[in-house]
Amino acid sequence: MTDTRHQVVVTGVGLVTSLGVGCQAHREQLMAGTVPARVIDSERFPPYTIHPLPEIDWSAQIPRRGDQRQMENWQRLGVYAAGLALDDAGLKEDAEACASMDMIVAAGGGERDIAVDTLIVEEGRKRNDREQLLNEKLTTELRPTLFLAQLSNLLAGNISIVHKVTGSSRTLMGEEGAGISSVETGYARIAAGQSTHCLVGGAYLAERLDLLMIREAIQSLGKDPKQPFWTGDGSASGMNLGTAGAFLVLESLDHAQARGAHVYARLDAVLGDRGSREGDRLEQRLARLADDTGATGGEDTVVFSGATGLPELSARERAFLEAQFPATPIRTISALFGHAIEAQFPAAVALACLALDDDAPVSPFAAGEDAVATRAANSAIVTTIGHVRGEGMARLTRMS
Amino acid sequence: MSKAAYRDHLGRPLVAVTGMGVVSSLGQGVTDNWQALTAGRSGIHPITRFPSEGLSTRICGTVDFIDIPAPTTVERSFAFARETTVEALAEAGISGDFNGPLFLAAPPIEPEWITRFDLGDRVRPEQMTGNAYDQFLAVLREKADPVAHESMLFGSISERLADRFGTRGLPVTLSTACASGATAIQLGVEAIRQGRTDRALSVATDGSVSAEALIRFSLLSALSTNNDPPEKASRPFTKDRDGFVIAEGSATLVLESLEAAVARGAKVLGIISGCGEKADDFHRTRSSPGGAPAIATIRAALEDAGLSADEIGYINAHGTSTPENDKMEYLALSTVFGDRMPDVPVSSNKSMIGHTLTAAGAVEAVFSLLTISTGTLPPTINYDNPDPSISLDVVPNIKRDANVTSVLSNSFGFGGQNACLVMSAEPA
Numbered sequence: 001m002t003d004t005r006h007q008v009v010v011t012g013v014g015l016v017t018s019l020g021v022g023c024q025a026h027r028e029q030l031m032a033g034t035v036p037a038r039v040i041d042s043e044r045f046p047p048y049t050i051h052p053l054p055e056i057d058w059s060a061q062i063p064r065r066g067d068q069r070q071m072e073n074w075q076r077l078g079v080y081a082a083g084l085a086l087d088d089a090g091l092k093e094d095a096e097a098c099a100s101m102d103m104i105v106a107a108g109g110g111e112r113d114i115a116v117d118t119l120i121v122e123e124g125r126k127r128n129d130r131e132q133l134l135n136e137k138l139t140t141e142l143r144p145t146l147f148l149a150q151l152s153n154l155l156a157g158n159i160s161i162v163h164k165v166t167g168s169s170r171t172l173m174g175e176e177g178a179g180i181s182s183v184e185t186g187y188a189r190i191a192a193g194q195s196t197h198c199l200v201g202g203a204y205l206a207e208r209l210d211l212l213m214i215r216e217a218i219q220s221l222g223k224d225p226k227q228p229f230w231t232g233d234g235s236a237s238g239m240n241l242g243t244a245g246a247f248l249v250l251e252s253l254d255h256a257q258a259r260g261a262h263v264y265a266r267l268d269a270v271l272g273d274r275g276s277r278e279g280d281r282l283e284q285r286l287a288r289l290a291d292d293t294g295a296t297g298g299e300d301t302v303v304f305s306g307a308t309g310l311p312e313l314s315a316r317e318r319a320f321l322e323a324q325f326p327a328t329p330i331r332t333i334s335a336l337f338g339h340a341i342e343a344q345f346p347a348a349v350a351l352a353c354l355a356l357d358d359d360a361p362v363s364p365f366a367a368g369e370d371a372v373a374t375r376a377a378n379s380a381i382v383t384t385i386g387h388v389r390g391e392g393m394a395r396l397t398r399m400s
Numbered sequence: 401m402s403k404a405a406y407r408d409h410l411g412r413p414l415v416a417v418t419g420m421g422v423v424s425s426l427g428q429g430v431t432d433n434w435q436a437l438t439a440g441r442s443g444i445h446p447i448t449r450f451p452s453e454g455l456s457t458r459i460c461g462t463v464d465f466i467d468i469p470a471p472t473t474v475e476r477s478f479a480f481a482r483e484t485t486v487e488a489l490a491e492a493g494i495s496g497d498f499n500g501p502l503f504l505a506a507p508p509i510e511p512e513w514i515t516r517f518d519l520g521d522r523v524r525p526e527q528m529t530g531n532a533y534d535q536f537l538a539v540l541r542e543k544a545d546p547v548a549h550e551s552m553l554f555g556s557i558s559e560r561l562a563d564r565f566g567t568r569g570l571p572v573t574l575s576t577a578c579a580s581g582a583t584a585i586q587l588g589v590e591a592i593r594q595g596r597t598d599r600a601l602s603v604a605t606d607g608s609v610s611a612e613a614l615i616r617f618s619l620l621s622a623l624s625t626n627n628d629p630p631e632k633a634s635r636p637f638t639k640d641r642d643g644f645v646i647a648e649g650s651a652t653l654v655l656e657s658l659e660a661a662v663a664r665g666a667k668v669l670g671i672i673s674g675c676g677e678k679a680d681d682f683h684r685t686r687s688s689p690g691g692a693p694a695i696a697t698i699r700a701a702l703e704d705a706g707l708s709a710d711e712i713g714y715i716n717a718h719g720t721s722t723p724e725n726d727k728m729e730y731l732a733l734s735t736v737f738g739d740r741m742p743d744v745p746v747s748s749n750k751s752m753i754g755h756t757l758t759a760a761g762a763v764e765a766v767f768s769l770l771t772i773s774t775g776t777l778p779p780t781i782n783y784d785n786p787d788p789s790i791s792l793d794v795v796p797n798i799k800r801d802a803n804v805t806s807v808l809s810n811s812f813g814f815g816g817q818n819a820c821l822v823m824s825a826e827p828a
Contacts, residue, residue: 007652072682103679108554109508109509109510109554111511112510113535113565114531115531117516117531117532117533118532118533120513121516121517121520121532121535122517122520122532124517124520125520127520129450130513130517131450131499131611132451132453132454134450134513135450135451135452135453135455135611135615136454138611138612138615139454139455139615139618139619142615142616142619144620147617147619147620148618148620148684148685148814150508150510150579151508151814151815152508152554152575152577153508153575153577153813153814153815153817154684154814154815156679156815157679157684157814157815157817158684160679160680160681160815160816161681161682161683161684161816164681165679165681166678166679166680166681166693166816167678167679168677168678168679169576169677169815169816169817170574170576170583170587170680171574171575171576172507172572172574172575173508173509173554173555173557173573173575174553174554174555174571174572174573175553175554175555177553177555177570177571177573178554178573180570181570181572184570185572185587188590188591188594188596189590189594191594192590192593192594192595194590194593194594194601194788209531209533209534209537210511210533212533212537213511213533213536213537213540214511214549214553216537216540216541216551217540217544217545217546217548217549217552218511218544218545218546218549219540219541220545238466271569271570272569272570273569273570274559274562274569274570274571296735347428386555388553388555389555389559390555390570391570392570
């Protein structure tokens with residue numbers, strides 16, 4: 001099949017993080033030569049620190065108020081970032097291109113109605129017919145349309161409605177692995193000629209108590225806002241959730257060139273895997289991912305590491321990267337943006353695209369830990385190791 | 401067989417099904433399900449999983465006969481999927497590690513109410529400040545709960561299936577709402593056509609029926625309230641259909657390139673010859689009035705299969721029994737099949753098993769393949785009051801013998817999801 005393989009390139013980047021909205025806002029802060037100041041909120045959900053949603057005018061990408069009302073912020077963030085990516089690729093107003101565009105979205109679930117849940121839990125303390133109570137309260141208190149803001153595949157559904165992306169619509173789930181698979185699946189389809197252009201990405205909103213609860217069920221969250229991401233002993237200080245909407249327009253090189261599109265970078269390979277992390281089995285798997293993606297590192301390469309912040313796991317990831325890719329600058333994404341679960345891998349690929357499209361080297365993300373790069377990178381390696389399971393790696397190359 | 405016989409009309413590897421497993425409210429296993437389905441038996445029953453007094457819908461098609469260690473969506477969905485995968489691999493004659501990718505359609509996961517109540521009970525009086533989640537967090541800071549954690553993750557089900565069956569790579573867990581089962585098959589077909597694997601495991605499971613799930617669909621007026629008798633509630637294509645019946649189930653299909661299947665001497669159960677999809681941008685729960693996306697999806701599946709509508713001998717309908725779906729599906733089908741429409745039998749498995757949601761597309765693909773291999777069309781039961789505006793041959797109430805070589809199976813879902821499959825007999 002090698003003779004029919006298509007090159008896959010990134011032609012649109014839509015990125016919203018705590019640092020700001022859009023490519024330009026990120027470029028200005030990431031290519032300035034100094035470690036950008038992280039934007040965190042340690043007041044709203046104490047003792048946790050999260051990377052909040054930046055100031056954002058939803059109307060810029062979701063013009064109809066009716067559409068905005070049908071969503072909560074998680075879906076709004078994804079729809080917004082998807083719109084940015086389409087705009088950036090020059091496809092937003094191209095009805096034909098959107099109608100034939102494939103879409104693969106990495107999604108979790110939407111917001112709970114915290115007031116209703118609280119009402120039921122508190123009432124439940126006084127009653128021993130809790131199942132009856134549930135029926136009563138859910139029937140009378142739930143907003144009917146909230147279900148649609150919660151359904152995983154309705155992020156994609158809303159992108160179809162708002163941006164008219166309708167070639168196909170698939171939603172992948174499964175924490176970090178969903179983000180890896182969304183890019184991997186889009187890449188594989190374009191490379192094999194099954195698709196010519198595909199919107200991939202995801203969104204994660206850190207400003208959610210219901211999500212903090214899930215992560216804290218294994219006590220994975222950092223609790224000291226003053227702690228740096230990396231501690232002195234090479235491990236990390238806990239996970240701080242990050243807000244990210246990250247979407248990419250992937251295209252075959254032929255398709256991109258035919259319409260004169262700007263190419264951020266070529267996506268050379270994306271792969272994911274999973275399995276036991278006992279002993280050195282994680283490291284063995286990562287080494288195989290590096291081999292199979294052709295990731296070799298070097299001074300003109302930069303590694304975008306999605307290390308979560310979990311102390312031991314992040315230490316292992318860092319040790320692996322330093323051994324596998326010696327003399328290669330590493331950028332610790334979560335140190336600057338927090339950990340964005342489903343959106344982590346797409347966000348990391350987005351950041352790699354910005355770096356490979358710029359003449360300046362990308363600044364360190366973690367002061368004192370990420371090496372200063374002396375020149376702009378020609379290739380990038382993106383890694384994400386899921387906080388519970390799943391690992392992924394991508395390799396990208398500069399095109400201009 | 402020559403090499404060309406293993407390729408389709410576009411020179412791609414033909415994708416064979418060599419193993420199938422199914423669980424529905426009708427029972428466990430392909431044999432029992434097919435027997436019940438062709439006998440026109442309904443699996444719909446009163447809800448016993450939770451109290452339903454006072455609810456407008458008190459019936460369902462849950463699967464309550466498979467042992468689970470805890471009453472959660474993750475445990476149920478995993479157990480169903482495990483059972484259907486064991487069955488499918490046995491039929492395919494594959495033991496040991498599967499060594500191909502896993503594509504799993506699974507319901508979205510949320511914390512369960514038993515988890516919330518349980519966490520709520522652990523809150524000490526001095527911690528009872530703020531909302532419920534503030535309180536849960538205080539409890540979890542003191543003592544982690546890894547079991548609850550695992551029941552709240554979207555990746556838990558595929559993780560266990562991957563371990564149990566030795567699949568390769570990072571499993572894909574997906575949701576395209578009520579089209580998910582078809583999408584899981586489509587992803588498997590694509591992977592084999594890409595040449596990156598000779599075999600793929602496509603699994604679709606749904607064990608998500610709970611009070612909240614039911615109430616949510618109720619609040620959207622999607623469910624039938626014809627509670628009495630339960631087996632009469634799902635009435636696709638009738639005048640008095642009033643909603644779908646929420647149900648559970650699972651199906652597994654072992655997909656292999658036909659060449660690899662023949663090379664190892666596997667029995668070929670059928671071919672997935674075409675997949676089509678098209679998203680709808682009209683509304684979150686309603687379809688475009690003209691049915692254009694559904695029409696485009698059916699046409700895309702036929703084109704992918706290299707078949708004309710004339711070559712389809714039977715249609716396994718999405719046929720949910722909602723006023724909206726059945727009307728729209730008829731519009732789409734009659735547009736594509738034109739004058740031939742009255743001559744093409746169309747039946748809805750959901751008249752008997754209800755709507756197995758995430759699993760439906762794969763469960764119905766299994767039944768579609770059985771239709772081809774057995775020459776029996778399963779009926780649409782409860783068809784006693786035809787909707788005069790839907791003039792279809794729905795195989796009313798009683799199964800029918802028919803020689804069918806290609807079947808179209810439709811799946812449409814909330815969020816503008818449309819996916820269609822074309823399945824065919826093994827090429828002679």
